[in-house]
Amino acid sequence: MSNRANEIRRRIEKRKRARYSTSGSPKKAAPPFLASDEERYGGSTYTSIDGGGPGEGGHPLFRKEVFLFKVLLSAILVLSIGIVFKNQSPTFEKVRHYVSSTMETEFQFAAVTEWYTDTFGSPLALIPINQNKEKVDTPAPGKYAIPAVGKVTETFEANGQGIIVETDSKVVEAMNAGKVIDLAVKGDLGKTVVIQHSDGSETWYGNLGTVDVMLYDYVETGQEVGKVQEPEGDSKGTYYFAIKQGETFIDPIQVIKFE
Numbered sequence: 214m215s216n217r218a219n220e221i222r223r224r225i226e227k228r229k230r231a232r233y234s235t236s237g238s239p240k241k242a243a244p245p246f247l248a249s250d251e252e253r254y255g256g257s258t259y260t261s262i263d264g265g266g267p268g269e270g271g272h273p274l275f276r277k278e279v280f281l282f283k284v285l286l287s288a289i290l291v292l293s294i295g296i297v298f299k300n301q302s303p304t305f306e307k308v309r310h311y312v313s314s315t316m317e318t319e320f321q322f323a324a325v326t327e328w329y330t331d332t333f334g335s336p337l338a339l340i341p342i343n344q345n346k347e348k349v350d351t352p353a354p355g356k357y358a359i360p361a362v363g364k365v366t367e368t369f370e371a372n373g374q375g376i377i378v379e380t381d382s383k384v385v386e387a388m389n390a391g392k393v394i395d396l397a398v399k400g401d402l403g404k405t406v407v408i409q410h411s412d413g414s415e416t417w418y419g420n421l422g423t424v425d426v427m428l429y430d431y432v433e434t435g436q437e438v439g440k441v442q443e444p445e446g447d448s449k450g451t452y453y454f455a456i457k458q459g460e461t462f463i464d465p466i467q468v469i470k471f472e
Contacts, residue, residue: 358386363472365472369465376471377420384441385439390431392429399419417457420442
């Protein structure tokens with residue numbers, strides 16, 4: 214700090230000497246309002262956070278050496294992974310398996326959303342939300358909602374993934390709170406909504422006529438996710454329902470009762 218103060222004083226003295234050296238008679242001193250910033254404030258106006266003056270290293274929060282090192286490290290990492298997958302040696306089998314499983318694991322949107330809400334409250338909405346939307350009646354905490362009461366016409370044993378439920382209801386509700394991670398037409402299932410829950414499990418709602426949620430929406434337990442297809446004549450509507458835990462589907466009848 215003392216060295217910098219001495220440097221500033223030397224600059225001021227140098228300027229004063231330059232003013233008087235151009236002519237034999239001393240020049241009239243500049244009025245106070247024309248004095249330089251260094252003379253008025255005793256220091257340089259433009260100093261960086263790390264103490265450097267103008268042109269002494271650029272932005273204080275950006276270090277070119279660190280940036281180039283990170284770029285180089287990233288390139289080495291990508292190249293190394295490419296070599297591991299290109300070389301089918303058994304030595305790298307564990308590495309290949311770890312990288313593959315990491316890349317294929319779905320991001321836990323619901324778990325992160327629940328943690329953020331518990332820690333910081335409701336997230337800031339970037340898109341205005343309709344405040345007049347009817348409030349959804351949800352069951353007591355810890356209990357699941359039945360998507361739609363009805364009769365199971367195709368059991369889990371028949372297809373190994375989910376069940377088909379025949380119902381008089383036109384509305385299909387979320388069994389548990391979570392994040393919508395997929396909206397798609399899935400072959401024989403038709404329009405399907407996939408909701409991921411905070412424990413990592415997923416619930417699938419298929420054979421829907423209309424979908425009432427959007428991708429990445431956070432839905433509450435018992436909230437409407439869609440409607441069944443309009444039945445022909447006097448027949449009842451049907452919907453598909455499945456529960457997936459990890460990579461395995463489980464029988465929904467073991468979790469909730471539909472009749």
